[in-house]
Amino acid sequence: MTLRTLVQLTTGITLLTCVLAVLGVHAYATGRAQRQALVERLSAAGQIETLGRRRRFAGLDRRLRRTRLGKRLELRLAATGLDVTPGEFFVGMVAAVAGLWLIGQATLAPFFGPIAGLLGIWAAVQFLNWQRQQRIERFIGQLPELARIMANATQAGLALRTAIGMAAEELEAPAGEELAKVANQLAVGISMDAALGELADRLPSRELVVLVTTLVLSHRAGGQVVSALRNLTETLEERKETRREVRTQLSQVNMTSYAVPALGVGSLFLMNGVKDGALERMTESPLGQTAVVVAFGLYTIGFVLIRRLSRIDV
Template sequence: MDISTLTIGVTLLACVTGVVGLRVYSNGKAQKQELVDRLTYTGQPPAYGRHRRFGGLDQRLKKTGLGQRIDRKIAVTGMDVTAGEYFVYVIAGVLGTYLVVSYLFAPFFGLLAAAIALWAANGFLTMQRNKRTEAFINQLPELTRVLANATQAGLALRTAIGMAAEELESPAREEFGRVANQLAVGHTLEDALGDLNQRLPSRELTVLITTLILSNRAGGTIVSSLRNLTQTLEERKETRREVTTLLAQVRVTAIAIPLLGIGFLLLINGMRAGALDDMAAATPGKIAIVLSAALYALGFFLIQRLSRVRV
């Protein structure tokens, strides 16, 4: 047999074997990720159809303290994203912000913008958690109504919680589904509801959990307690809605003020090209830039703090 023919045959066989090996490896990795998603199921509907990116990075990141903190924060936001994906997106966003701002203004401004982008990424998770908590609070009147109807029909409290998880919409469906799953595997009612209160802390939920726990311990008129609580939560829901409407203009002002500062920088740079580069090159200019950014951040924080009204 000709040596060239043998070489071609061996090369083709190696290519076919490599393709088959890659296919087997890809299928095995996908099955492993699906198993990990099932084992780490946190009450959110598992999206098996979506390809999870950066799986290896996600596994390595979750072994670190930073990855575990990111994973805990993501778990309470309801977002369909892994810790590895979030980490990569944040790094890409920070680098992109630095490059864009450095091109528009000056490299020193890019460093400040990158630091702000990193802070905003953490603030985004907090905002999503607050948004989910707010949506859950708005569902509490309906939740207490379902629990009251179920207990009035003679069902046990554990059964009523499972029924509420089936009838309500997200996020109450996922959160009480997790509570029902914890009760099914042997957790006490106090532990399961206490874990819920840690994920979505609010005074309304604390009152509901206290009512359920005390009624479960001592018995008594849980139906009438839930009926009264439903009416109270309805009134608080309307009050919170009115307060949110009244404070909408103040919150818009908190966002508009930093945007005005960015507009002034663009105006200065447009009046004389290179003015921001000269400012960032001098030490007094750097001090002025940092001080201005700190004052804008302080103003944003104070407006947010003063506009926060507890109902």
């Protein structure tokens, strides 16, 4: 290989490297512009906070999402509206369980450590259920206004997709956030049936199922969606008042369901306070441990029975 050939080869490789560098910079700039456009779009939909917050435990979160438990936890967190990833919630729950374990073991007796840990898991699950139910209740309270806005929009000649986007802009959370998700799904090509069905799965309620069914049937068959939505608005207003009355009547019963197990746990601290070390001596024998387990089981059964008997489906 002569010197001239070597110079030409070196020059060609250098030019090729420069071309590839220019293409790489162009691809990077294009991707950055697309990401900025996506951020601005999500910002308009009210979701920029989710993108901007720094996520913790990313590795654990990725591994957890691959499991069945992680997928169920992710769906439950999405229904609660909490800005928490499954990994963050799992780490927080483990920390709470460990703390309750140590507290129960130190303040009562070593036998109560695992029981306190199980109570921590139960409390975490109940917290998610409570957050989800609160979000569902707030969403149900906004359904009459949602139906009214969509009826006015469709009466003005707007398409159903446009009416959903308009309702997402005018309504506050949680209805505005949930409808923004539906509007974003429709914008990327997901069908109306799938997007509204996913909304009904996230926030299950009879009122929302009726609204989703009305919209889906009207979208498929092209029926009188305006009159259907106006009739549905009146029905939702009546159900809203009925649910408020039922909830007021059952508030005392619900408080009783939580007071019963609280009295049982309080009696343990009272017993240990009257005579220090009484619980530790009691739980050293198998008979005492069995009595404690049976007592906790009876309190749990009482809590569940009171909640079931006070549940009225409206």
